[in-house]
Amino acid sequence: MCYAIPGKIIEIKDNYAVVDYFGEKKNVLLGVKNVSLGDYIYAQGGIVVSKISKDNATRTLRIWKKQFFELKKIDKKISQPATNGNLLGLMQKVNLGKNLASPELQRLLEMRENKEVQLLLETANNLRQKELGNACCVHGIIEFSNHCRNNCLYCGIRRGSKINRYRMSVGEIIETAKYAVKKLGFKALVLQSGEDDWYDEKKLVKIVKEISELGVLIFLSIGERSKKIYKKLYLAGAQAALLRFETSNKKIFAKVRPGTNLEKRVELIRYLKKSGFIVATGFIVGLPEEKNEDIIKNILLTKDLGADMYSFGPLIPSPLTPLAGQKLLDKNFLLKIIAVTRLADKNAKILVTTALQTLGGDALKMGLIAGANSLMINLTPYKYKKNYQLYPDRDRNKDDVKASIKNAINLLYSLGRAPTDLGI
Numbered sequence: 001m002c003y004a005i006p007g008k009i010i011e012i013k014d015n016y017a018v019v020d021y022f023g024e025k026k027n028v029l030l031g032v033k034n035v036s037l038g039d040y041i042y043a044q045g046g047i048v049v050s051k052i053s054k055d056n057a058t059r060t061l062r063i064w065k066k067q068f069f070e071l072k073k074i075d076k077k078i079s080q081p082a083t084n085g086n087l088l089g090l091m092q093k094v095n096l097g098k099n100l101a102s103p104e105l106q107r108l109l110e111m112r113e114n115k116e117v118q119l120l121l122e123t124a125n126n127l128r129q130k131e132l133g134n135a136c137c138v139h140g141i142i143e144f145s146n147h148c149r150n151n152c153l154y155c156g157i158r159r160g161s162k163i164n165r166y167r168m169s170v171g172e173i174i175e176t177a178k179y180a181v182k183k184l185g186f187k188a189l190v191l192q193s194g195e196d197d198w199y200d201e202k203k204l205v206k207i208v209k210e211i212s213e214l215g216v217l218i219f220l221s222i223g224e225r226s227k228k229i230y231k232k233l234y235l236a237g238a239q240a241a242l243l244r245f246e247t248s249n250k251k252i253f254a255k256v257r258p259g260t261n262l263e264k265r266v267e268l269i270r271y272l273k274k275s276g277f278i279v280a281t282g283f284i285v286g287l288p289e290e291k292n293e294d295i296i297k298n299i300l301l302t303k304d305l306g307a308d309m310y311s312f313g314p315l316i317p318s319p320l321t322p323l324a325g326q327k328l329l330d331k332n333f334l335l336k337i338i339a340v341t342r343l344a345d346k347n348a349k350i351l352v353t354t355a356l357q358t359l360g361g362d363a364l365k366m367g368l369i370a371g372a373n374s375l376m377i378n379l380t381p382y383k384y385k386k387n388y389q390l391y392p393d394r395d396r397n398k399d400d401v402k403a404s405i406k407n408a409i410n411l412l413y414s415l416g417r418a419p420t421d422l423g424i
């Protein structure tokens, strides 16, 4: 009896009473006689078992008050089914082909309990496997110039950075691509640079024409260039484009990409998609003032743009930039974003980016088993690659390309994945 909480009778109907316990109302059977409105009672098993004095009740209630609410919280938590009904319900929705709403996606992203997070990642991986099988895209990337006319606050090769600049010649780019396709067996190559007008239409068309003749999918990753140039390059044989919108938050975009604007960038991405390009797009995670809500909007914008591939990764603060002091994100948070993206778009190709890999040793593997199914191998000649520092420690690895490929392939095989874009 000492462990029961006294309640106050606030209503009497026939042989029932309504009892108030810290604002919570319960119906109880009037087991003892002569109780009336305003009395304090103890009930057990739904029956009033005794009446107590007001003084006695107030004293006891004072002791219970704090603990009562603490216990409610604990009870709520541990009464969730072990498999988490919440997540299962959402999974069922995904399985039925229904889209999860933004608040539902955000709830998943904000899961903190280890067990829940583990279940989320496993669920995403399971969905990947069911929907897309074990195919894994392995693209090569050639970073052919670190000149850029822009001054994005987060980027180590921004116009204002004092770094050694380089440009690969048209011939060097073609030779590097030839080696990648003919000797290494790549079936998809990303050609990436800052926004560098030195590569005019004529140069770019030549590069694209010669490389596409090798029988490889070319992803242009050359930033915001005119629609006319993109169209010419498409006709020359570049069938894919990688262009992130960076953030769907207009205010953040305007702050971190001075002189550029979100609408124009999104419009260009839509144009590329409409023109027949295979489009890879996405965002940076961890820009100043970004909220979880923004991350969900980023995922949904990527989906809305009809992304054939999702490319997103954490901001890696570069000491050369105004965002040098920005906090480095936790790898596990990024893994959750991969998983949530998979649940938001079950057919997505999701890239494990180099930036994510920068966060820690087994990030590539962890990303792949959290729902991702694409990766890139850097093919930029070392003498250039070391100066393509969008952020510190970006693939500074001196391993020759063959060793990187071997490592990636071994990893993929150990996970039962087939590297579909590598002809080996």
Ligand code: 5AD
Pocket: 154, 155, 156, 244, 246, 283, 284, 313, 314, 315, 316, 317, 318, 355, 390, 391
């Ligand atoms: N951290 C992470 N990603 C970055 N990028 C540029 N700078 C950084 C950084 N410091 C990304 C941008 C760009 C892509 C080529 O590299 O999202 O689109």
Ligand code: SF4
Pocket: 148, 149, 150, 151, 152, 155, 156, 157, 158, 159, 193, 194, 195, 223
């Ligand atoms: Fe240039 Fe792209 Fe870096 Fe911005 S993010 S400064 S556009 S290379």
